[in-house]
Amino acid sequence: MKNYVQHDATALAALVSDGELDPAELLEAAIERAEATNPAINALSQKLYDHGRAAIAAGLPEGPFRGVPFLLKDASGELAGHVTANGARLLSKGAPAAIDSHLVERYKAAGVVIFGKTTTPEFSLAASTETSLTGATCNPWDRARSAGGSSGGAAAAVAAGIVPAAHGSDGGGSIRIPASCCGLFGLKPSRARNPSGPLVGEGWGSLSVSHVLTRSVRDSAAMLDATQGMAPGDPYCAPPRVRPYTEEARRDPGRLRIGWHVAPMSGAPVDLPCRKAAEDAADLLASLGHDLDVISLPGEVEPLQKALWVLVASNVARSLHAVGAKLDRKIKRADVDSVTWSAISDAKNMSAEDYAEALFQIHAQTRSMADLHSRYDAILSPTLATLPPPLGVQRTDTDDMDAYRAALTGFTPFTQLYNMTGAPSMSVPLGWHHPEKSQSVLPVGVMISADFGREDILFRLAGQIEAERPWFDRLPDLAARKECA
Structure with a gap:
């Protein structure tokens, strides 16, 4: 197919729907x-080409993305008949999933053709995708640098033009x-x-949620329309949407009150290109x-960092204990x-009281941020404190944990x-x-955030920004090569 990279998922699905393109050809x-x-770039951890071909041969549902090629992150999305390795050597040779996750069921119902899984750091514990299982995933814009993480393989695959959208x-x-x-x-x-189900009720004690990485706002909106909503057994739900997100992305956001800051709560230094991007976005x-005010975030960073690690470490440990039980041995x-x-190791020294305190801290911070959101429709900041780091700085198989933690907190103090x-x-x-x-x-x-349940504000604002400063045609040389077009 010619000009594959010049289409987003919505456009490719339209070509299939109009009969101009066959899913097998795509x-x-x-x-x-x-x-x-x-x-x-090393973005794929599993090539499931025959799985995709078989899905097309069996007949695809008439969903909004019928026939569009799609990749799953090798974590947080079980695909029946295939292993979910979570970037881990221990799980890479394990038993295949018996069932699809609820999210994967919805992806399939939307008509996407899953034909691979993307790389991720072991148990998603890094902001760079470099592990002993799959090696380093390279940034398509500069292959000496990280693609980020933990959905680094998904991002690299979309940026390189392998797919227009990928699960993360x-x-x-x-x-x-x-x-x-x-x-x-x-x-x-x-x-x-x-x-998140049906195998788990929530990810990392409520911290984690899945969606997609895309090149267009409308693809993200349409995919969330296809996947959002409670599934049986979910422990809680988000507020219902008022209208489809695809409509929100086309709506005028009106005059918004936007608070913005370039200093993270931790006080970590922020590189000039990251500060400048946020400042330019505020000017735009x-x-x-829109009405913009410079703000400071409420809260203290140390108790929040501790709470975050308690939730992450204890949930990772629980998962590995379950793996050990299946293997009938200790990890x-x-x-x-x-x-x-x-x-x-850290989880062994955490108590039930520590876990309760961690929840107390994040709930208190949530209330403080809710007060801030009552005054501002959106909050603007840099996404990261530095440019993509060189490969090798955040490997999960490092022997220097202090350096690893310093690199992680210095890189991503906002998200x-x-x-x-x-x-x-x-x-x-x-x-x-x-x-x-x-x-x-x-x-x-540049990161923009809204109050709980207000994806509508973000999609309206993203649609307005995309129309004013389009980025879809900005591609790394790797994606633009004629031999790959």
């Missing part, structure tokens, strides 16, 4: 691109971080907007008629990467707040940095 175009580009999950920024690194639109929905939004140090072992509050948050590709003595261009994301 899948082979995606496979061709995967074979041409993946060796350079976000428990501390894992959709927004790689979206910023790779020049994509990445929205973390409200807590429980998409289902003011020019579009050993040699089974997992260093960062995962650190989580297991975790909205995992704690459960509020929707998006990274929008508005900055484009030209490093000195380099021919490369590096994307820089």
